[in-house]
Amino acid sequence: MAAKKTKAKKSKATAKRAAKKTAKKTAKKTVKKTAKKAVKKAPKKAAKKTAKKTAKKAAKKASTKAAAKKSAKKKSAKKSAARSAEKASKSKSKASSKKPARRTASELALKQRDISISEFFAKNRHLLGFDNPSKALLTTVKEGVDNALDACEEAGALPEIVVEIKQLSESRFRIAIQDNGPGIVRAQVPKIFGRLLYGSKFHRLRQSRGQQGIGISAAGMYGLLTTGKPVSIWTSTGKRKKAHRFELIIDTQKNEPRVTVDEVVQWDVERGTRVEIELEGNYRGGQHSVDSYIRQISLANPHAKLTYIPPKAEAHGDSHEFPRVSNDLPPETAEVKPHPYGVELGVLMQMLRDTNARNVRTCLQGDFARVSARTAEGICKAAEVSSKKRARDVSRDEADRIHKTIQKTKIMNPSTDCIAPIGAELIENALRAEVNAEYYATVTRRPSVYRGNPFLVEVGLAYGGEMLMDQPVTLYRYANRVPLQYQQGGCAITKAVIGTDWRGYHFQQPRGAMPVGPALLMVHIASVWVPFNSESKEAIAHYPEIIKEIRLALQECGRRVAIHIRKQRRAADEAKKRAYIERYIPQLAIGLEEILGLSERQTNQVTKKLEDVLERSRKL
Template identity: 35%
Template sequence: MAETADNIFKEFREHSVAEFFKKNRQMLGYSGKIRSLTTIIHEYVTNGLDACEDANILPEIHVKIKQLGNDHYQVTVSDNGPGIPKTHVGKVFAQMLAGTKFHRFVQSRGQQGIGASGCTMYGQITTGKPTHITTSAKKGKVYECDIMFDVKNNRADVSHEVDYEGDLKGTLVVAEFKDVTFNWSEYGPGEYLRRTAVANPHARIVFIAPDKQKFIYERVVNILPKKPEPSKPHPRGLTVDDFLDYAHSSKERTIKTFMTKTFDRVSSAKAKEVEGLTSIDFNRKPDSITWKDAEEVVDAIKKVKFLAPSTKELKPIGEKQIEKSILNVLEPDFHQVLTRSPSVYRGGVPFIIEAGIAFGGKAGRRGNGDAKVEVMRFANRAPLLFDAGADVITKTVNNIDWRRYHLKNMDSLPISIIVNITSTYVPYTSAGKQAISDEEEIRKEVTLALQDVGRKIGEHLRREYRKGEKAAKRSTLLRYVPETAGAIATLSGADKKKLELKLLKMVEDKFKNSGKADEEEGDE
């Protein structure tokens, strides 16, 4: 017998965003025991760094991972940021799609308002335990509580609240997790924090690993990164739906002023040009725009030439800063860094690529054996450890012919290749935010950056090889000096000692002069 619609629709239910992510937690990075633990560290650490920078505070982040049992760990993360107002603690840690960052066009590590709640949820569904928060949003006042996540209603259950006087600075989170594992692989929290230190020389990061090893990445830059400014959306990136949303929430009196005030690079003249390509009177109110009008405008926008998006809002790490952190963390024998000029992808989104190569010292990935080349990928200074194969940076690194830069057997060299993309919108390949999609313009910028630093590394290596070769030749010749002097003395009857001194001087002179000539050649 056929089912009736009424019967079938008895099962019809709404569900909260939190329920959705509970079922699909792999989307948030909770798949695999190592990845899950790294995800947790990533979420807390990026929040701490973002919060400090928002509040103009030089960040100091402490991370401690303690093993409690098999696949069972306690994680403690603290920052010295502005703290979280009591009224907001629940929303921060147990309400998905809530936060201060989603609605602004500002370059920051966090974007969605899911990270912290994702951790609370993962802790709760694997251990049944709450997340404990201690925070101070007012000098001298400390607030503590336990947070459970009411997943059905996407809401926090706050309990064990206490207020007291104390001099805590910032926020401290303690939570337990099962189904997670710690290791020292390139996917683990230790590597995540090492790379965080490379991209954040203005932060002090202290890490205590489960085996009690302590790592301190000292702050090597004492100024905060310049604050990224909010940017306006560029018209090129707009969809009809976006345009309608902006128009309907605008308080401007005419479509024309709405366009010039809301979007990047839209001057009055440009607005007029767009208007001329439509049948719409731009003196109308923006909230009178219909879907059809919006379609017309977005079509017209495509036919008008706008200046490329402004890029002053982007704040890259900076060459000097990367250099300092490379020296601090990797202590290489040689390094090169480069910050490219801003560029634009998809016609509307600005970005900047930075690249560095460090050679020797602690550079490269050390597993059990010898060092190997490693590629450190970053998006807005946050390390990307997973999904490397899908990432435009990895693809580009693999496509470069490193032999041209005297880097044969690249795989087995102690080299760290560093690439950071800074953008108001990083085009990730998926919600897991671990790989950057293969946009043509991004690939081009990464290629140019790596070729440039590669060339400089190549020149250096060539000089080093030459020096090595010369030193070997010199020592071979020097070895034969006594024997040769002896032979000549026997044949000619001259004084052996004198001959030896003369020969020694000849060898030294030869290398002194040829050394100079080579250096000049190398410096071209």
Template identity: 55%
Template sequence: MAKKNAMQMDIFKNIEEPVNENRTKDEPQKDSIKSPTKADKKSEIDTAHILAQKQREISISEFFLKNRHLLGFDNPSKALLTTIKEAVDNSLDACEDAGILPEIIIVIRQIAENRFSVSVEDNGPGIVKNQIPKIFGKLLYGSKFHTLKQSRGQQGIGISAAGMYAQLTTGKPIKIISKIKSQQESHMFEIQIDARKNAPVVLREESIQWLNNDIPKSNGTKVEMEIEANYKKGTHSIDGYIFQTALANPHATIIYYPPEGEFIKYERVSNVMPIEAKPIKPHPYGVELGIFIKMIHETKAKTLRQFFTSEFSRVSPRIAEQIAEGAGLKADNRISSLSPSQIELIYQAIPKVKIMAPPSNCLSPIGEELIMAALKRQFKADLYYAVTRPPTVYRGNPFLIEAGIAYGGELPSDEPVEIMRFANRVPLLYQQSACAMTKGIISTSWKSYNLQQPKGSLPIGPMVIFLHIASAWVPFTSESKEAVAHYPEILKEIRLALMECGRQVSIHISRTRKYMDQEKKKSYIEKYIPHIGDALREILELNKNEEERVNLTLKDTLEKSRTKIILKEAE
């Protein structure tokens, strides 16, 4: 122990020695901090000037070029999936906006060991010529960011980020062919992105005749790029993504040519277009202070009343008056006369006023019948059920939850249930454990519905769970849009939808068990009645015909008795 203490003292002594080496024995120990000299001050000023010269603005393209993992380009396998996903999302959105039943052709060709050519072609409305370079060669450029309605794309990043990844990994440009129905020729562009300026660089542009099997293409868009990637099969593969996309979009036909094997065609289940999602104005409950201040500065309204009734949904003149009164102001106060402190008081008064929930016509659910039809097409099960919950609100943003299940049949019974997550009809294949949908499944008590469930885990049984959130603004956990954030309102709706599905599973399991029990009892009757008949024949000295009549009478009596018991249990 003494030796250990001595060693510790030596360590502290060694630490102190550099500090005390310039002190004399008689000099009191004090901090030897020197005042900065003129030379030191000049050096500091020079450093500040050098640092100032190095400062420059960073474009959004440069930022994502160095942080591509934020957009889903973490690794070559995931990059292939993300590239296809972004192109397919654009195609589906374009077709739906134009009221066209989508037909999408996806082709993946392997060029070298880690290099693939990817193309996605649709039958959408096409793109105006002068918009093509900006859409595919400029990040944060799009039509949906400021529109509050359900859509797959929201940020204006996806497809241009895929093109930037292609440029980074192979040096090849993104190629686009697009045709509008009213025009004779198609427009072909080859584009790269100037990362420093976040601007498109057009390398090639020409008008062409676009032919498919020698037939002129009437309208649509085709995107083609060469990327560094890996192709693999499994849950998180491109094959799985296309399978799930077909499930969540039963109105679409998808033709897929994988790098290996035969092509796969997913025919549409429905010839009816989804309900059109209408754009809505923001709801006062969902606007943050900074956005609220910006809206006040940019509005063309003259008074507070005009501002609230024209810029927000569900705000009547009376509601506008209540908000103004809550801030100690009048609804006729002019916007131009408001001070920063008054604007903040108005913002703080909003939650104190009861305002109707935002309209739900900005949403386009899949629907219970189509979810079940899609599940029936892909899974051989005994029970199919789906539920679409009524629309509700989180932070002023309308959303709804849809759930579907396939149970029994040929599904594996000794494994955790299979989960398929969707947001605005788009499959979510990564970050399952971080998603609110997974939390909702785990936090539901599946034991109450006759399913096994280890503590804190997914239930075990022959079941597929289909979960879909439809919202004007899905709260993703990151820009890569792989998991839904854990808002209490969203979790509540997920659980309610799952509980309704769970009740149907429980009823099905109970009925199956009763049926099996009845069949077991029936087999007992068929097994033992002949023996009883033999015994009665010997006791009563019956002939063969009499024995048969006794057996039939016994069987009929027992069957009637069993039926009465079943009916009584059903009541």
């Protein structure tokens, strides 16, 4: 029984094992079959999916194509409209302005022409000082007064000048300047007032206020540009001569005058000239005003009598009189020849070509200043040029050698009789009339030379009095007796003042700034050719020789003022010590009298001895 049971168990176990094996085999077979079926069915499903996707894409493409066709139609319509608009605009632009074609040299040459000097300055009037209305008003007065002073001095008459400004509207003024000079010949009036670069002062080396022949005619041109009104001139050359009245304008394209009125008139002036210019301007006060200019020019021209009638003065009966301080005219200056040191190579070549001298030696001796026959011979010998050679036959290389030799040759400085200084005494008198100060110092330097041109520096300094301690020093700049009111920072005078160490003269001075203290400085430069830095003549160029001379004059004035300040401080200390002596010595004498039992007479003797001892010790 037991054997049967064990056999049955074994058979069951084998059956189970066989069943498991068969189950595994069948499972593997089914997996393989399903995998094969899946592999076979996968491309069908993928194909179905791709078909669906392609169908969807095709539908989308069809819809987009339809939309694209519609948009294309719209775009084409828009493009066609834009093209038609462009064609219309192009046709209009072609009709109105064609593209510039390339031009030939001959066609370009037809458009080239001369530019007159008046046409140039009409477009660049700021170069002449007509930047803005207020400055234009001042420049017009300045040019008229300068011409009047020059005319009176050349005629040997003490100047009597009237300046009148009448306000016609808010921005329109009429300026009238009248003098007692020699008058102007009738034929010269249109040229002087109606042509730029016309005058008698440009081609000569002689001290004068005017220099270029531009000023008063440029003022008339500015008046014409801003108001359209001509310049009016009255002139008389003598008591028995007829007076003439002109009205004229400048033809800027030709730089020629156009006279609109030329008539003989009755004028109650024996001799002189009156100019009236109507222009747009702005009248204001301050440092750059006409009022300040008139006051400053009276300082530098003490021989002139000035009458100034400002705007609206007629209603109040107000006019400013500046009487003359001196009845002596400035010494008449002589005209000098150019100095060899100031002549450049091109100018030397031109002078050799244009000279009337027979040879090089006589040209150097006769056409230049301070060249003797011996000096001329030495220059020719050193330059290896024959002194007997005709001047106009000198080549460029020979002229170059002569020019270089001149710079190495020792030649005397130019003559100084061509310069007329104001004078230390007149400067001091003018400063006393301008400001109430406690001390005045004036210096006139010896003449010096820059680029062969003689010049001279004068300085006046007023210190103390009513001026403020904590304000910068007031500076008045002059060139040939004419005030310079603009471009102070760019002027050689200002550079020299700032470059001087004023702390050594008991002034305060911030770094790179004007000195601070109760003082007024007046600096004047006189020369046959003042090197202005622009046509408007507002500042002096920075030549080292000029700056050096100004600084030396300032230092001399500074030393005198420093001596005065030290004396003043010493006197104040002495007064303080004297007050102590007078206060305490009697008390000492009383104490000695009580201690020593001195009599009244002895007490007085002791008091006197103490005062003498303290006085001697104070002086030591």
